[in-house]
Amino acid sequence: xxxxxxxxxxxxxxxxxxxxxxxxxxxxxxxxxxxxxxxxxxxxxxxxxxxxxxxxxxxxxxxxxxxxxxxxxxxxxxxxxxxxxxxxxxxxxxxxxxxxxxxxxxxxxxxxxxxxxxxxxxxxxxxxxxxxxxxxxxxxxxxxxxxxxxxxxxxxxxxxxxxxxxxxxxxxxxxxxxxxxxxxxx
Amino acid sequence: xxxxxxxxxxxxxxxxxxxxxxxxxxxxxxxxxxxxxxxxxxxxxxxxxxxxxxxxxxxxxxxxxxxxxxxxxxxxxxxxxxxxxxxxxxxxxxxxxxxxxxxxxxxxxxxxxxxxxxxxxxxxxxxxxxxxxxxxxxxxxxxxxxxxxxxxxxxxxxxxxxxxxxxxxxxxxxxxxxxxxxxxxxxxxxxxxxxxxxxxxxxxxxxxxxxxxxxxxxxxxxxxxxxxxxxxxxxxxxxxxxxxxxxxxxxxxxxxxxxxxxxxxxxxxxxxxxxxxxxxxxxxxxxxxxxxxxxxxxxxxxxxxxxxxxxxxxxxxxxxxxxxxxxxxxxxxxxxxxxxxxxxxxxxxxxxxxxxxxxxxxxxxxxxxxxxxxxxxxxxxxxxxxxxxxxxxxxxxxxxxxxxxxxxxxxxx
Numbered sequence: 001x002x003x004x005x006x007x008x009x010x011x012x013x014x015x016x017x018x019x020x021x022x023x024x025x026x027x028x029x030x031x032x033x034x035x036x037x038x039x040x041x042x043x044x045x046x047x048x049x050x051x052x053x054x055x056x057x058x059x060x061x062x063x064x065x066x067x068x069x070x071x072x073x074x075x076x077x078x079x080x081x082x083x084x085x086x087x088x089x090x091x092x093x094x095x096x097x098x099x100x101x102x103x104x105x106x107x108x109x110x111x112x113x114x115x116x117x118x119x120x121x122x123x124x125x126x127x128x129x130x131x132x133x134x135x136x137x138x139x140x141x142x143x144x145x146x147x148x149x150x151x152x153x154x155x156x157x158x159x160x161x162x163x164x165x166x167x168x169x170x171x172x173x174x175x176x177x178x179x180x181x182x183x184x185x186x
Numbered sequence: 187x188x189x190x191x192x193x194x195x196x197x198x199x200x201x202x203x204x205x206x207x208x209x210x211x212x213x214x215x216x217x218x219x220x221x222x223x224x225x226x227x228x229x230x231x232x233x234x235x236x237x238x239x240x241x242x243x244x245x246x247x248x249x250x251x252x253x254x255x256x257x258x259x260x261x262x263x264x265x266x267x268x269x270x271x272x273x274x275x276x277x278x279x280x281x282x283x284x285x286x287x288x289x290x291x292x293x294x295x296x297x298x299x300x301x302x303x304x305x306x307x308x309x310x311x312x313x314x315x316x317x318x319x320x321x322x323x324x325x326x327x328x329x330x331x332x333x334x335x336x337x338x339x340x341x342x343x344x345x346x347x348x349x350x351x352x353x354x355x356x357x358x359x360x361x362x363x364x365x366x367x368x369x370x371x372x373x374x375x376x377x378x379x380x381x382x383x384x385x386x387x388x389x390x391x392x393x394x395x396x397x398x399x400x401x402x403x404x405x406x407x408x409x410x411x412x413x414x415x416x417x418x419x420x421x422x423x424x425x426x427x428x429x430x431x432x433x434x435x436x437x438x439x440x441x442x443x444x445x446x447x448x449x450x451x452x453x454x455x456x457x458x459x460x461x462x463x464x465x466x467x468x469x470x471x472x473x474x475x476x477x478x479x480x481x482x483x484x485x486x487x488x489x490x491x492x493x494x495x496x497x498x499x500x501x502x503x504x505x506x507x508x509x510x511x512x513x514x515x516x517x518x519x520x521x522x523x524x525x526x527x528x529x530x531x532x533x534x535x536x537x538x539x540x541x542x543x544x545x546x547x548x549x550x551x552x553x554x555x556x557x558x559x560x561x562x563x564x565x566x567x568x569x570x571x572x573x574x575x576x577x578x579x580x581x582x583x584x585x586x587x588x589x590x591x592x593x594x595x596x597x598x599x
Contacts, residue, residue: 133548134422178454178515180465 012107030058045079046072094171095120101165114150192309193219196301200226200283203567204316206582208281209250210590223288227272239430247579262430293541312562319568320533331456337526347374351525359530360385362425365437383452387474388426390436394499404488407575421570439507461517471507556589564589
């Protein structure tokens with residue numbers, strides 16, 4: 001399959017990604033990335049996080065602009081509801097990672113997408129975070145993602161694209177597998 | 187069919203708690219019987235591993251009208267010594283114990299309760315539940331995913347290391363039971379990995395005195411259930427990491443890693459034969475270190491205020507718990523690294539015979555400091571029932587005095 005001759009265009013530069021994969025296979029140290037965010041308390045449960053730089057390809061990198069992401073909690077938690085909750089932002093992270101992956105995999109497989117829409121929900125028993133019941137975990141008890149995809153492909157080809165996207169998704173791995181977390185103060 | 191007998195009060199269970207209550211009922215001239223499924227101190231006889239020694243020093247087992255008489259007040263009783271101690275207490279107080287009598291149900295009647303047993307039935311106005319807090323070993327649901335090739339057991343089934351297969355053992359839980367069994371099993375030549383969740387770290391000896399002595403004199407053990415912020419949380423606090431040994435050694439996670447035991451995070455799941463461990467090991471250890479420092483601060487403040495600084499050794503602080511920078515997050519259970527999992531993940535009482543609607547939705551008996559939510563029914567021996575010491579032998583006396591007073595007032599209407 002040659003993407004250069006294809007008329008399929010999902011807006012993903014697969015050729016560049018494949019070039020990068022080959023280049024990084026020969027220079028694995030350049031594949032070491034560090035992603036960063038900073039988070040500042042505003043008031044109550046309202047925070048503002050900032051994303052601007054990251055490390056990769058052996059050097060410091062800058063986003064084209066500085067992005068900010070606010071988070072808060074809803075009024076039913078006696079908060080001001082100035083922004084989405086952190087757990088909703090986690091869902092956003094998973095859905096946007098999987099959806100970006102769908103576009104990239106479809107491009108690579110010469111499948112033209114016309115529309116892709118994911119809905120995602122995470123169930124949570126808040127007796128965990130409220131400390132009511134120690135048998136209840138704090139986090140989601142399950143996450144469900146539903147895709148509506150319109151594309152020039154059979155249903156099974158589309159399902160295979162979605163499956164491959166999960167296999168290569170960073171956020172999918174982050175939420176399905178444990179990660180050591182180190183928190184330091186000052 | 188034997189005739190129905192009656193007593194003003196039926197006490198169920200002839201362990202230290204039921205016997206302490208019996209003594210207090212006798213003092214108040216309340217006629218009663220103590221029903222015991224086996225022999226006096228049955229759980230101590232039949233549900234403990236061989237090497238276990240009491241975690242409180244000899245002097246601290248104080249029961250109403252009875253206490254330690256020997257010449258080793260700071261020692262720790264072996265199980266035969268505990269059984270002998272409780273046996274002698276039953277004799278000393280002439281407790282009306284009916285042994286080998288298994289209670290099969292307790293029902294409410296118009297006048298009180300009907301207690302059915304395999305040796306006939308009893309009618310009573312009041313009933314005391316003193317059957318213990320540790321009848322059933324808790325095993326988390328993740329155990330269901332463990333491959334059949336791995337042997338699994340609970341502390342209630344464990345007696346000696348040699349009953350386990352050769353090879354590696356995962357001990358799940360790092361409280362009193364988990365740390366003691368991890369040490370014993372590892373020293374038997376079976377490499378142990380401990381899965382560590384929330385735990386409570388304390389030194390065995392602090393400033394030259396047993397930690398239990400400090401907690402006793404500083405009033406920590408006497409803190410009441412109606413005086414602390416969150417009693418539900420306090421009742422769930424894991425047991426202290428302690429062992430009772432002749433050298434009075436501390437048995438914290440550093441002591442375990444010092445003999446080669448490996449630490450991993452709380453077991454979070456088993457998928458396709460892969461065990462997954464939480465990435466929270468550092469935080470769990472940091473929480474325990476910080477909590478220990480707060481306890482030692484409380485002790486130091488008490489020592490300064492009460493003028494005992496000159497009688498004890500200087501203030502000391504202990505090295506933080508050492509944890510790998512990147513502890514493993516997964517283990518292939520088919521790899522042969524471990525052959526056995528021991529679930530030291532806590533215990534719960536068995537009230538399957540209690541046919542009175544007093545249970546909360548978690549299956550625990552609803553009570554206010556041992557006064558059960560059913561008139562004339564009382565509970566003993568649970569974690570922080572009325573005081574922090576309630577589940578200890580040393581806590582049974584004060585609770586029995588309080589609850590027998592309440593019971594007497596109830597009978598007097």
